[in-house]
Amino acid sequence: SAVISQKPSRDICQRGTSLTIQCQVDSQVTMMFWYRQQPGQSLTLIATANQGSEATYESGFVIDKFPISRPNLTFSTLTVSNMSPEDSSIYLCSVALAGTDTQYFGPGTRLTVL
Amino acid sequence: GENVEQHPSTLSVQEGDSAVIKCTYSDSASNYFPWYKQELGKGPQLIIDIRSNVGEKKDQRIAVTLNKTAKHFSLHITETQPEDSAVYFCAATRYNDYKLSFGAGTTVTVRA
Numbered sequence: 001s002a003v004i005s006q007k008p009s010r011d012i013c014q015r016g017t018s019l020t021i022q023c024q025v026d027s028q029v030t031m032m033f034w035y036r037q038q039p040g041q042s043l044t045l046i047a048t049a050n051q052g053s054e055a056t057y058e059s060g061f062v063i064d065k066f067p068i069s070r071p072n073l074t075f076s077t078l079t080v081s082n083m084s085p086e087d088s089s090i091y092l093c094s095v096a097l098a099g100t101d102t103q104y105f106g107p108g109t110r111l112t113v114l
Numbered sequence: 115g116e117n118v119e120q121h122p123s124t125l126s127v128q129e130g131d132s133a134v135i136k137c138t139y140s141d142s143a144s145n146y147f148p149w150y151k152q153e154l155g156k157g158p159q160l161i162i163d164i165r166s167n168v169g170e171k172k173d174q175r176i177a178v179t180l181n182k183t184a185k186h187f188s189l190h191i192t193e194t195q196p197e198d199s200a201v202y203f204c205a206a207t208r209y210n211d212y213k214l215s216f217g218a219g220t221t222v223t224v225r226a
Contacts, residue, residue, distance in 0.1 A: 004157075031212050042203060042216045043158070058213075092157055096212055101146055103214060105157040 002027050002095050004106035012112045013083055020079045021109045023093030028073040031096040033103070034066070038089045046091075049076040083113045116141040118206050120217025127194050128225050135220045137204035138186040144206040147187045148214070149178060152201045161202075162189070165209075194224045 003026040013019050023032065032049040047055040047068055055068035070076040080087050093106040117140040127133050139147075145166035150158035164171045164178045164187065171178050175194075180187040191198055201221050205214040 001160075033212070042218050043214075044216075045213055048212070101207070101209055101212060102148070102160065102163065103212070104160060105150070107157045110155075 010110040029095040035092040116215035
């Protein structure tokens with residue numbers, strides 16, 4: 001398995017501002033992903049974070065709203081831009097280890113937008 | 115794309131009884147089916163997974179069964195304990211696709 005940490009663990013932000021969430025994993029991984037979990041809901045894939053290139057976004061998610069970076073094999077950031085109350089969610093980082101398709105999730109970042 | 119349906123949405127069981135959660139999927143090409151447990155305030159934790167080349171997998175009190183023909187898979191928890199109380203999610207994807215499609219989740223409550 002992999003040990004995944006996320007920062008911050010939670011935050012309360014004002015509308016119109018941006019928040020950058022960090023994801024760090026303790027081993028080199030093949031794939032890194034970002035998910036959103038709206039209150040009381042299931043998980044929805046936002047994008048695949050690609051090392052050294054632009055992330056691959058799922059339908060309904062755009063780079064201007066959710067810019068993602070992945071400078072190396074163990075670290076990625078997700079920014080939630082120009083936030084509105086509808087962005088209040090848990091944002092989760094997940095990883096897949098090299099040679100496997102098993103995904104492990106981080107503890108999540110709980111975001112509240114006022 | 116893949117569509118995963120999960121039932122029931124809530125499940126209350128007496129401690130010591132069994133719990134069963136069922137999921138169906140739409141994409142016949144899906145061949146990897148993980149189950150996650152999410153406790154309050156935590157991220158999802160992988161508890162068991164199954165690939166389409168097997169019909170059943172067991173790990174202590176937890177088992178998963180897969181029926182490829184019917185396109186459904188189930189999670190079985192035996193001898194439930196209070197610490198089994200959580201939200202359980204099923205998911206499906208194609209091998210090497212990595213894009214997990216999740217069910218809506220089942221809130222399991224184990225009554226002491």
